[in-house]
Amino acid sequence: MQRYFSSNLKDNNFILSNDDWYHINTVMRMKENDNIEIVYNNSLYLGRIENKQIYMIKKIMDKEISKRKYILCIPLLTDSKMSFVLQKATELGIDMIIPIYTKRSIVKINDKNHKLERWYKICKEASEQSKRLSIPVITDIKELKDLEGEGLKIVCSTTNKSITLKQVLNKCDTITFVVGPEGGFTNDEEELLVNKGFIPITLGENILRVETVPIYILSILKYEE
Amino acid sequence: MQRYFSSNLKDNNFILSNDDWYHINTVMRMKENDNIEIVYNNSLYLGRIENKQIYMIKKIMDKEISKRKYILCIPLLTDSKMSFVLQKATELGIDMIIPIYTKRSIVKINDKNHKLERWYKICKEASEQSKRLSIPVITDIKELKDLEGEGLKIVCSTTNKSITLKQVLNKCDTITFVVGPEGGFTNDEEELLVNKGFIPITLGENILRVETVPIYILSILKYEE
Numbered sequence: 221m222q223r224y225f226s227s228n229l230k231d232n233n234f235i236l237s238n239d240d241w242y243h244i245n246t247v248m249r250m251k252e253n254d255n256i257e258i259v260y261n262n263s264l265y266l267g268r269i270e271n272k273q274i275y276m277i278k279k280i281m282d283k284e285i286s287k288r289k290y291i292l293c294i295p296l297l298t299d300s301k302m303s304f305v306l307q308k309a310t311e312l313g314i315d316m317i318i319p320i321y322t323k324r325s326i327v328k329i330n331d332k333n334h335k336l337e338r339w340y341k342i343c344k345e346a347s348e349q350s351k352r353l354s355i356p357v358i359t360d361i362k363e364l365k366d367l368e369g370e371g372l373k374i375v376c377s378t379t380n381k382s383i384t385l386k387q388v389l390n391k392c393d394t395i396t397f398v399v400g401p402e403g404g405f406t407n408d409e410e411e412l413l414v415n416k417g418f419i420p421i422t423l424g425e426n427i428l429r430v431e432t433v434p435i436y437i438l439s440i441l442k443y444e445e
Numbered sequence: 446m447q448r449y450f451s452s453n454l455k456d457n458n459f460i461l462s463n464d465d466w467y468h469i470n471t472v473m474r475m476k477e478n479d480n481i482e483i484v485y486n487n488s489l490y491l492g493r494i495e496n497k498q499i500y501m502i503k504k505i506m507d508k509e510i511s512k513r514k515y516i517l518c519i520p521l522l523t524d525s526k527m528s529f530v531l532q533k534a535t536e537l538g539i540d541m542i543i544p545i546y547t548k549r550s551i552v553k554i555n556d557k558n559h560k561l562e563r564w565y566k567i568c569k570e571a572s573e574q575s576k577r578l579s580i581p582v583i584t585d586i587k588e589l590k591d592l593e594g595e596g597l598k599i600v601c602s603t604t605n606k607s608i609t610l611k612q613v614l615n616k617c618d619t620i621t622f623v624v625g626p627e628g629g630f631t632n633d634e635e636e637l638l639v640n641k642g643f644i645p646i647t648l649g650e651n652i653l654r655v656e657t658v659p660i661y662i663l664s665i666l667k668y669e670e
Contacts, residue, residue: 439664
């Protein structure tokens with residue numbers, strides 16, 4: 221069954237965005253009295269299309285039991301690579317995405333708010349498609365010096381060759397991991413992060429593209445949950 | 446340093462394809478006496494451009510010590526998804542890719558040889574970019590009934606909810622894993638594979654897109670090496 225996120229419940233009817241209604245009517249060709257799944261406040265509901273509204277029938281599933289929280293810090297990438305990372309990281313259970321400025325990111329952002337809206341939309345659609353009960357939070361773009369992180373803090377290093385992800389993973393509530401740009405962080409940048417408590421790890425000998433790294437790490441974290 | 450694959454060594458000169466020469470001259474703008482890396486017969490060499498040929502200076506690295514072998518069986522996907530899977534699986538160390546026909550693959554192949562050539566090219570470029578010493582083998586497209594597999598044999602199931610990848614992974618030399626199409630294998634197809642010795646595993650509750658699954662599994666296999 222098709223799933224949509226709603227942030228508004230009024231008189232037992234879920235309010236959806238115009239984009240969602242377009243999807244319901246034009247893409248899915250759904251009709252009056254068809255049932256759909258609605259996620260509202262991290263819970264799952266069964267709803268029915270009635271008089272061009274979504275009537276709440278019942279709650280199906282409650283908030284997710286508290287699971288480990290994943291925070292990804294990623295440099296600005298080209299549009300197609302950024303879309304890819306946002307979509308795949310959402311599928312694989314990311315909770316928060318922090319876009320970061322780095323010296324070797326060559327991508328410039330002209331209209332930041334427009335970009336943040338577009339990124340949110342990609343995450344929302346991927347959340348619906350992969351049947352999540354939450355949409356990842358995308359924060360404002362941050363400078364590296366303002367990055368703090370929570371829980372176990374990791375940075376993917378190109379210089380450190382000895383510490384592996386396996387060695388540092390532990391039973392923590394939150395993992396923050398930072399991925400470098402193409403060409404890696406500069407020495408100064410990596411030093412800054414290490415001084416902030418991020419552990420530099422190696423991902424092995426083969427060279428992964430920047431956009432592959434978050435998927436690689438999240439797959440492992442999910443596997444080790 | 447830029448890396449190219451050669452399948453031919455003659456009078457101490459490596460022979461490269463026209464595509465590679467185009468890349469060397471026009472994309473990389475390399476000149477006479479520039480050094481490049483050449484992979485020949487799974488070994489790495491240092492070469493130098495001399496008289497429009499690649500002169501072999503010395504061997505840098507020998508064949509990879511025998512590592513675990515990974516075989517991916519993947520349904521026919523749309524062009525962009527197939528390119529994505531081939532590129533990322535190559536980065537993550539796949540050794541063999543077997544494209545398979547399945548009931549729910551909706552993609553039709555018109556010119557099979559042209560397609561196989563294109564797929565090979567994607568894997569070759571990804572091998573160069575990720576600094577591999579081998580290019581994955583892509584076999585002819587197979588019917589499910591003709592699929593045998595080697596070593597530990599796994600199929601990603603949508604019906605089996607109990608056996609996880611973690612439970613079945615062991616110290617084997619080869620792992621063959623089969624990914625289903627969008628909508629999953631039919632019951633008959635899954636039964637056929639199970640009868641052939643493929644263990645049906647679950648990838649957890651969240652729904653991953655078909656093209657995400659190989660990347661997810663390979664990331665874990667690489668991590669568990």
